[in-house]
Amino acid sequence: MTGKLDWTGKRLKLDVGPVAHGGHCVARHEGRVVFVRHALPGEVVLAEVTDDPGKGFCRADAVEVFTPAEGRVAPPCPLAEMALGHDRCGGCDWQHADGATQRELKATVVREQLQRLGGVDREVEVRELPGGLLRWRTRVRLAVDRVGRPGLHPHRSHRVLPVEDCPIVVQGALDGLTDREWPSGSELEIASDADRQVHVTQRERAPQRRRGRRPAVVNTRVRGSGIAREEAAGRSWELSADGFWQVHPAAADTFAEVVGRMAAVPSGGVAWDLYGGVGLFAAVLAEQAGPAGDVVLVESSRRATEDAVANLRDLPQVTFRAGTVEEVLADDSLPEPDVVVLDPPRKGAGRHVVEAVCAAGPRRVVHVACDPAALGRDVALFAEQGYRLDDLEAFDAFPMTHHVECIAAFSRE
Ligand SMILES: C[S@@+](CC[C@H](N)C(=O)[O-])C[C@H]1O[C@@H](n2cnc3c(N)ncnc32)[C@H](O)[C@@H]1O
Numbered sequence: 001m002t003g004k005l006d007w008t009g010k011r012l013k014l015d016v017g018p019v020a021h022g023g024h025c026v027a028r029h030e031g032r033v034v035f036v037r038h039a040l041p042g043e044v045v046l047a048e049v050t051d052d053p054g055k056g057f058c059r060a061d062a063v064e065v066f067t068p069a070e071g072r073v074a075p076p077c078p079l080a081e082m083a084l085g086h087d088r089c090g091g092c093d094w095q096h097a098d099g100a101t102q103r104e105l106k107a108t109v110v111r112e113q114l115q116r117l118g119g120v121d122r123e124v125e126v127r128e129l130p131g132g133l134l135r136w137r138t139r140v141r142l143a144v145d146r147v148g149r150p151g152l153h154p155h156r157s158h159r160v161l162p163v164e165d166c167p168i169v170v171q172g173a174l175d176g177l178t179d180r181e182w183p184s185g186s187e188l189e190i191a192s193d194a195d196r197q198v199h200v201t202q203r204e205r206a207p208q209r210r211r212g213r214r215p216a217v218v219n220t221r222v223r224g225s226g227i228a229r230e231e232a233a234g235r236s237w238e239l240s241a242d243g244f245w246q247v248h249p250a251a252a253d254t255f256a257e258v259v260g261r262m263a264a265v266p267s268g269g270v271a272w273d274l275y276g277g278v279g280l281f282a283a284v285l286a287e288q289a290g291p292a293g294d295v296v297l298v299e300s301s302r303r304a305t306e307d308a309v310a311n312l313r314d315l316p317q318v319t320f321r322a323g324t325v326e327e328v329l330a331d332d333s334l335p336e337p338d339v340v341v342l343d344p345p346r347k348g349a350g351r352h353v354v355e356a357v358c359a360a361g362p363r364r365v366v367h368v369a370c371d372p373a374a375l376g377r378d379v380a381l382f383a384e385q386g387y388r389l390d391d392l393e394a395f396d397a398f399p400m401t402h403h404v405e406c407i408a409a410f411s412r413e
Contacts, residue, residue, distance in 0.1 A: 023093025069102025117376030348374025
């Protein structure tokens with residue numbers, strides 16, 4: 001009898017094939033698929049197997065490059081360097097590629113996911129946002145290790161790599177945080193707002209009081225007011241610093257412009273802003289619909305809904321529903337929409353929500369998606385309901401990582 005196949009620790013010489021979703025490329029070795037990080041398509045690398053579930057595939061990390069691809073560069077961050085083997089930081093995936101190559105890799109992934117999961121063939125261009133590859137991240141969460149040092153996790157690991165700085169985080173956001181000790185096991189949630197005010201919340205599990213009960217989370221504000229001020233869509237915004245706001249400083253403004261252009265709500269029209277957060281897109285839709293229009297914002301976070309109500313108090317045509325999209329759409333008392341905008345979390349909208357949106361019969365649907373696989377699945381669901389994908393823009397709102405933001409427009413066939 002043969003034991004379980006386990007190549008962990010083995011070093012393999014690999015001809016690296018195409019990029020795959022998730023920040024790695026695909027190679028093959030002795031009939032098995034190897035998902036290899038820190039390589040680029042077309043390279044020949046030596047890679048160390050980091051994790052082997054014993055099935056048809058394993059995961060590896062390039063430790064030496066024999067034939068570098070044209071787009072390869074030296075990573076600007078020491079925690080992304082080759083010599084560190086699989087102790088590299090898991091926060092970035094493409095530090096070893098230049099900007100144009102990163103955007104081309106992401107475009108390939110979006111194209112492939114749309115084709116494979118959405119059944120749609122289309123060219124995709126991933127556009128750059130202003131500001132370059134470094135110092136763009138305005139929100140970051142640091143974990144604290146056993147001896148109190150804050151840091152980031154390696155890929156697929158709970159270990160903590162202590163950091164002094166992170167070159168993709170905006171300048172100054174980590175100042176005075178990484179050179180002191182924090183309670184072991186806690187987390188630091190950091191937000192740097194439009195005024196460069198840094199807000200830091202320390203998050204800790206309270207001691208367990210009753211066996212079997214999950215311990216409560218205790219949040220302690222350690223820096224800043226906790227109210228972030230942001231600018232986008234020609235407006236000033238105030239929101240809870242640990243609530244959702246786009247992480248790239250140019251993203252909120254860019255996405256609001258694209259969503260507005262794709263939505264084109266008629267004057268006096270009705271729009272739904274599902275997963276509306278603090279109201280970024282609802283503000284744009286409300287301006288288009290005008291005072292005689294009707295915009296309904298649906299958001300599950302009570303705190304975000306309160307922030308939305310305060311931020312949009314000059315737009316009485318917006319009404320607010322605090323609850324999950326699933327619950328609110330089930331209650332079918334929403335006005336019939338001309339346009340629906342949805343901006344779901346990573347898992348996408350899913351069958352239930354797509355069917356409920358389409359049943360309401362909007363002329364147009366605008367879908368903002370941070371995961372191309374989830375978007376691909378939703379594209380197929382919209383197609384089942386007779387809604388065709390007719391516009392798609394993609395943005396590199398997360399340079400150095402594999403993440404990419406897509407905004408897709410559907411209309412009824
Ligand atoms: C990606 S954010 C988008 C926020 C907003 N559209 C923006 O651009 O700032 C997703 C939002 O959906 C909310 N959310 C998550 N799951 C939800 C659900 N099932 N129903 C309603 N809102 C949900 C989150 O609280 C978050 O505010």
